[in-house]
Amino acid sequence: MATVSYPKQALKLKGNQIRVPLGNTCKRWFGLDCFLIPMPSNLGFSTLKELRILPRNKCFYWEFIYEKEVVVKPQLNQDSVLGIDHGVDNWLTCVSNVGTSLIVDGKHLKSMNRWYNKQISTIKENKSQGFWSNK
Incomplete structure (x- = not known):
């Protein structure tokens, strides 16, 4: 029960779901080579950098790491206070x-x-x- 991290190169988008591979050992032991999780609607697959699976409170949480767009700060007039x-x-x-x-x-x-x-x-x-x- 530890945090598992998948880089984007290991993930594939199938329809509206992300395919997460489990490897040969899991396939041999359990007969399961991957599982699918839904892709968030507010996130594009191209901006995704990493997927983490976190075991917390007897549940598994998905954490999507992605690049955020740079927000331009407004120019402030230092002469007006x-x-x-x-x-x-x-x-x-x-x-x-x-x-x-x-x-x-x-x-x-x-x-x-x-x-x-x-x-x-x-x-x-x-x-x-x-x-x-x-x-």
Whole structure:
């Protein structure tokens, strides 16, 4: 019960399934020379590099190793910045160096948090220190 790794050269695509060879010893002992696993729909066989079979928790898992396309990072303008200050009454105060600013009001959020804490307080009233309820 160990991890088994197959390079792409050992695998073949038959229809929509991958043929995984087992070798002559398995064929001689069990009469089985290969088995088929379904090819993932979001992966192309040409990008596949390796297949690993992992025994975990009394099950076998397939792990497909493939090359991922290189994602081009966007060019950031280092001259434009945004400063964000989080507070209590004003949840977020944002100021940029290009002349725009915004304030996100936090009073409603603060009120909801206060109500929640009040509800928890009434549920835990006259209970032990570690008490917690599903309610």
